[in-house]
Amino acid sequence: MEKRFMDSQIKGVSTGTTILAVTFNGGVIIGSDSRASIGGYYVSSKTINKLIQVHDRIFCCIAGSLADAQAVTKAAKFQISFHSIQMESPPLVKAAASVLKELCYNNKEELQAGFITAGWDRKKGPQVYTVALGGMLLSQPFTIGGSGSTYIYGYADAKYKPDMSKEECLQFATNALALAMGRDNVSGGVAHLVVITEEGVEHIVIPGDKLPKFHDE
């Protein structure tokens, strides 16, 4: 409690945030809160959508400087759709993540944004990739990010199981977001969740008052 957590000393609007992506049996769920703030003192948007669709079955969620994240995702979206047209097939999730990684790594001095890319492709099925601040690319069964994620490392480690069903995974993601939003003052608003499977994409929004409540002292 005594540790003041200021992991982003970002000028301007930042998404002090909680983002996560979790694979389950047959798909992947990507989720985030909806708060954008300036320096942790002013909430500049209560309803921002941090889940950006970069292709039919590939989403990415953003953390860090909003301006940087928007610029990078715009460029990445273009490159990925161009690549997809050239290959005449839907892009691999890994390809989308690599595009983001290239942009982050080559511009690491100027940029201050991290991403989680999640999606489904025919080759490997559901996947989650993290692109960290300096441009590292890592594939994981699930991942959490943003300032609010520190508070749920313990919860996520304890509760994640590989090969969950869609309902279990939704419950896990919702709970994790609710817990993080409950402790991190720069995360909040509504919970955005996107379920990506071979069949399609389903967007779920859970307003603040419908989020699970935990024992509040």
Added chain:
Amino acid sequence: MAAVYMSANRPENAFSTVDLVPEWAQEEVSTGTTIMAVEFDGGVVIGADSRTTTGAYIANRVTDKLTPIHDRIFCCRSGSAADTQAVADIVTYQLGFHSIELDEPPLVQTAANLFKQTCYRYREELMAGIIVAGWDKRRGGQVYTVPMGGMIVRQPVSVGGSGSSYIYGFMDSNYKPGMTKEECLHFCTQALALAMERDGSSGGVARLAAITEEGLERRVVLGNQLPKFSNA
């Protein structure tokens, strides 16, 4: 002069853009440790990791951060090892004296307020985050947290130290009022294991203690016996 902290972890300020404030005032000093305390009907359970670091070197890998202040009152120490030891010694003396005057076992609230008085008065000099927990006849099991700065608040469950950030979510979702002593011990063991796995400044063994009217029960869970939560 080597200053032995429970840790002095400074997150990298590679992206620091605020130059108006000097570097040293911007830096966050983490107190490397994980401590926690839980109330149950009839007493309290307290727990801590066992790592004391001097920078990157682990000065003591079997530290006991659960310090007795009186027969049924303990404190969990996080922050500068020197500061917390000094404050704990002061409070132990004050509380012992008070208890003899009263001719009665002291209240947990008294012990906690004594900690607060010292921590608040010397808050500029001290780096100490303390959780005071124990049992007394008037109010049963109680947990009071006295974080850095010197405030005091009673909570049914409290976590502290640098490792605590990682287990807030686990604590919020897994704590239920009305747990038994064994359930509290299990909860603490899991929470400490999770924090020790994620926080570089926490580790070693998990030390636990249960304080009730009957007395004190101490347990140690060794590193290889801790619950594992690794994912593929």
